[in-house]
Amino acid sequence: MALVGVRVVELAGLAPAPFCGMVLADFGAKVIRVDRTRNTMAMDVQARGKRSVALNLKKPEGAAVLRSLCIQSDVVIEPFRKGVMEKLGLGPEELLKENPRLIYARLTGFGQSGSYAKAAGHDINYVSMSGLLSMLGRSTENPYAPINLVADFAGGGLTCAMGIILALYERTRSGKGQVIDASMVEGAAYVGSFVWKSQNLGLWNRSRGQNLLDSGAPFYETYKTADGKYMAVGAIEPQFYDELIKGLGLDPSELPLQMSFSDWPELKRIFTKTFATKTRAQWCQIFDGTDACVTPVLSLDEVSSHPHNKERGSFIKDGQGEVSPRPAPLLSRTPASPSLSRDPFIGEHTRDVLAEYGYSTGQIDSLLSAGIIECSKTKSRL
Numbered sequence: 469m470a471l472v473g474v475r476v477v478e479l480a481g482l483a484p485a486p487f488c489g490m491v492l493a494d495f496g497a498k499v500i501r502v503d504r505t506r507n508t509m510a511m512d513v514q515a516r517g518k519r520s521v522a523l524n525l526k527k528p529e530g531a532a533v534l535r536s537l538c539i540q541s542d543v544v545i546e547p548f549r550k551g552v553m554e555k556l557g558l559g560p561e562e563l564l565k566e567n568p569r570l571i572y573a574r575l576t577g578f579g580q581s582g583s584y585a586k587a588a589g590h591d592i593n594y595v596s597m598s599g600l601l602s603m604l605g606r607s608t609e610n611p612y613a614p615i616n617l618v619a620d621f622a623g624g625g626l627t628c629a630m631g632i633i634l635a636l637y638e639r640t641r642s643g644k645g646q647v648i649d650a651s652m653v654e655g656a657a658y659v660g661s662f663v664w665k666s667q668n669l670g671l672w673n674r675s676r677g678q679n680l681l682d683s684g685a686p687f688y689e690t691y692k693t694a695d696g697k698y699m700a701v702g703a704i705e706p707q708f709y710d711e712l713i714k715g716l717g718l719d720p721s722e723l724p725l726q727m728s729f730s731d732w733p734e735l736k737r738i739f740t741k742t743f744a745t746k747t748r749a750q751w752c753q754i755f756d757g758t759d760a761c762v763t764p765v766l767s768l769d770e771v772s773s774h775p776h777n778k779e780r781g782s783f784i785k786d787g788q789g790e791v792s793p794r795p796a797p798l799l800s801r802t803p804a805s806p807s808l809s810r811d812p813f814i815g816e817h818t819r820d821v822l823a824e825y826g827y828s829t830g831q832i833d834s835l836l837s838a839g840i841i842e843c844s845k846t847k848s849r850l
Contacts, residue, residue, distance in 0.1 A: 469496025470802045474542045474636065477502060477534075478518070481547030483616065484652065485575050486514040487625030488545055492632065493517030494795040494804040497543070500821055502534060503814045505842045510814050516786075517807035521822070522815030522842035529840045531556045533822070539567040540825055543632055547575050550585045560647045570645040571635045575628045577619070579651030591616035591652070594623070598657040607677030607684065623655025674729070680704070686736035687712060687726065690765060691743035698765035699743060699751050711760035715751075716742045784808070815842040 474497040478489035486501075493499040494517060501515060505524040512518075521537070524530040535558055538544050544563070546553055553559045560572040577594045578584040584597075592613045595601045600618060605611040628650040635646050663672070671680055678684035687703045703712035706726065713720050716739070723738070724731030743751065748764050755762040766774060772783035772791050784794050786808045795804035818841050822832050835841045 469805055470799060471496040471633075474498065475540070476500065476543040476545065477537050477541045478545040479547060480504065480510070480512060481575075482511065483514070483620045484624035484628070485545050485547035486512040487621055488573070488575060488628045488632070489518060490514040490516050491626065491629040491795070492543070494806045496802075496805070500537065500541075500817075501812070502537070505530075505815070505839065507814055510811070512811070515811035516792075518812060519817035519821055520812040520814055520844075521818045522844070524840050524842075525556060527838075527840055529835065529838065531558060533835065533840065534558060535563070535566075536827075537821075537825055538563050538570065541567075542569070542636065543571045543573060545573045545575060545628070545632075549576065549588075550580055564645060564647075568644055569639060571632055571639070571648065572645065573628055573632050573635075573648040573650060575624060575650045575652075577652045579654060580649045591619040594619035594652040595656050597653045598623070598660065600656055600660045600663065603660075603663060603672070603676060603682065605676055605682075607675055609677070611676065618659065619652040619656040622659045623657070624650065624652040627655035627658065678729075678732075684732060686732050686739050689736065689739070691740055693743055693748040693751060694745060695747040695749075697748035699748060699755075700763050700765050701739070702761040704761070708759055708761045711758050712762060715754045715758060715760050715762065718742065786810070813844045815844040818843045 471492055474492070476489060476492050476497045476499040478485060478499055478501045480486075480501055480503045489499045489501065499518045501512065501518045501520050503510065503520050503522045505522045507522070510520070523533055525534060534556075538558065560570075560574070563572060564570055574580055576585075577589040578587060578597070592601070595604075595613050595618050596611075598619070601611045601613060603611075604614060628648065631648040631650055635648060639645060666672070673679070674684065676682060681688055683689055685704075687701055687709055690698045690700050692698055701712060703709045709726050710720070713723065718738070724735055746754075751762070752764055764774075768791075771777055772785075777783060782794055783791050784806060785791050788810055795806055819832055822835075822841070823829075827835075832841070832843075836843060
């Protein structure tokens with residue numbers, strides 16, 4: 469795998485940082501998640517391929533253990549608000565002195581500088597500050613965030629993972645590490661660069677929800693079928709639009725012109741009425757194999773059994789029978805090999821990891837007795 473040999477310390481956090489760590493683990497990195505002691509349940513549902521160490525960072529001895537892990541690793545993923553790590557004496561300035569090759573990734577909502585640097589927030593706040601939220605939503609409704617995907621995962625975890633890989637690559641030439649300031653506001657905005665770059669094309673001249681790609685166009689929309697399911701339509705280009713009209717069984721001479729904005733509401737009513745006459749399966753039979761750009765809206769329970777996804781192995785099943793997406797992209801020589809084992813319990817690997825990082829059995833026992841670390845034992849299944 470592409471990242472074999474890379475050691476990563478991920479400080480436990482919510483969605484974005486765990487996703488970043490999972491991406492690195494999927495592609496071969498050894499990821500250690502540092503959890504808090506006295507925490508009975510992990511919130512990380514993206515712990516695939518990781519190991520867990522439980523440390524009490526409120527005590528100097530716990531911070532000292534974390535320091536030891538960091539200075540012997542390649543990457544640190546830190547998801548806390550600005551200043552938290554500095555208070556522990558574990559900021560990038562301190563750690564890079566001891567390990568100049570360290571990649572120190574700081575993943576936060578608003579970044580390490582600016583008036584909002586220490587402010588609390590969630591995905592919806594970061595998307596709102598990126599400018600993108602103002603573009604999302606139907607014309608008669610308030611702007612809405614497409615669940616927590618844009619900032620948390622696209623602009624946060626995935627962008628941070630890209631930054632880490634870029635820094636690792638640059639280190640092969642300079643031999644030096646560096647600090648990554650991954651702001652989810654800026655990451656979300658960067659993911660949305662097309663919106664800024666395409667403004668002069670006239671794609672966004674109308675109000676929200678009335679443009680070509682934001683549910684305004686009848687040929688870029690979802691439609692309910694006779695069985696209560698949905699089809700997605702993306703027939704933008706004229707040749708694809710012609711295939712759509714043909715598949716719907718409509719007479720183009722009796723319809724308004726495709727790009728007649730004023731007629732879009734009427735055309736949408738016609739499409740809505742037509743799609744409601746057949747089931748999703750029937751529409752799939754009509755449109756599969758055509759260039760109409762019409763596809764079924766699949767539920768999470770359906771995606772792995774769709775013939776296309778099944779043929780490619782796009783979804784995997786772990787040892788507990790849970791289905792999730794296969795890591796992407798697919799590399800030809802060094803593809804990801806995601807772990808199919810269950811997620812780690814908090815502190816499950818504390819002993820093993822500390823031993824790997826040079827701690828003796830006696831030192832580990834002393835830390836355990838003092839409440840600096842916790843070592844969870846797995847229960848055998850009889």
